[in-house]
Amino acid sequence: MKDTSSPMTERPADDAVVRCTGLARTFGSGRAATVALHRVSCTVPPGARIALSGPSGSGKSTLLHLLAGLDEPTAGEISWSGLGGPPHGRPGTVGLVFQGPSLLPDLDVRENVALPLILGGTPEQTALRAAGDVLRRLQAADLAAKLPEELSGGQAQRAAVARVLAGRPALILADEPTGQLDHQTGDRVITVLLNAADELGAALVISTHDPAVLDRFTERWTMRDGTLIAAPGPGKGAPS
Numbered sequence: 001m002k003d004t005s006s007p008m009t010e011r012p013a014d015d016a017v018v019r020c021t022g023l024a025r026t027f028g029s030g031r032a033a034t035v036a037l038h039r040v041s042c043t044v045p046p047g048a049r050i051a052l053s054g055p056s057g058s059g060k061s062t063l064l065h066l067l068a069g070l071d072e073p074t075a076g077e078i079s080w081s082g083l084g085g086p087p088h089g090r091p092g093t094v095g096l097v098f099q100g101p102s103l104l105p106d107l108d109v110r111e112n113v114a115l116p117l118i119l120g121g122t123p124e125q126t127a128l129r130a131a132g133d134v135l136r137r138l139q140a141a142d143l144a145a146k147l148p149e150e151l152s153g154g155q156a157q158r159a160a161v162a163r164v165l166a167g168r169p170a171l172i173l174a175d176e177p178t179g180q181l182d183h184q185t186g187d188r189v190i191t192v193l194l195n196a197a198d199e200l201g202a203a204l205v206i207s208t209h210d211p212a213v214l215d216r217f218t219e220r221w222t223m224r225d226g227t228l229i230a231a232p233g234p235g236k237g238a239p240s
């Protein structure tokens, strides 16, 4: 089968936040097997802004989960050499934003944002202060004392983004973060993500079905039936 990923693999080896080669992921086995990904190779350069689109079931979430180190490929390799992480497993400097609610219901927003830092060994008061700072930077300080059940969808997503930012990731992966939001709220969440990635100097890869979200990204990848193809964005032409 033709490797469709060559436009995204021509960068030098030391210029990648994450690189994957020949990735495959099959769920189940025998006649029940689903090939979610096959022969996907990609490179995410530092500071990249990439939108990943494609039909439902084409493999977007599967790819993001593999790039996040949350799942293991059936074949192929992933390296996070640009993040200085361990050779195996997800480096701590990857931040993930999901589509649905992801906040712990019994913690207020500030505690939710602080939690990954606390779990990573930061003293609680320091982590809570850092969480408050991030919420202020996202103009979400008014949410700090609220419980997740008191938040709108857009507010909950801003809190989820704040939680990711508190960890100061060098790579942010967002799986349809606006999928449950109306257009205007979704647009605001994308602005927050883009500004946050700028502030951190992080690479951002986001999957979306929304053409309005796609329009905000100059580099686009498209998935079809478990393979990845590069598509030119409006500003840059084909990825180099």
Ligand SMILES: Nc1ncnc2c1ncn2[C@@H]1O[C@H](COP(=O)(O)OP(=O)(O)OP(=O)(O)O)[C@@H](O)[C@H]1O
Residues within 6 Å of the ligand: 027, 028, 034, 035, 036, 054, 055, 056, 057, 058, 059, 060, 061, 062, 063, 223
């Ligand atoms: N845990 C799983 N077990 C079995 N099959 C799975 C699993 N996760 C994904 N799949 C299958 O892998 C394929 C790719 O799914 P994936 O969720 O990656 O697609 P997607 O492009 O993200 O879809 P959507 O846009 O609807 O979120 C689909 O056929 C799906 O049913």
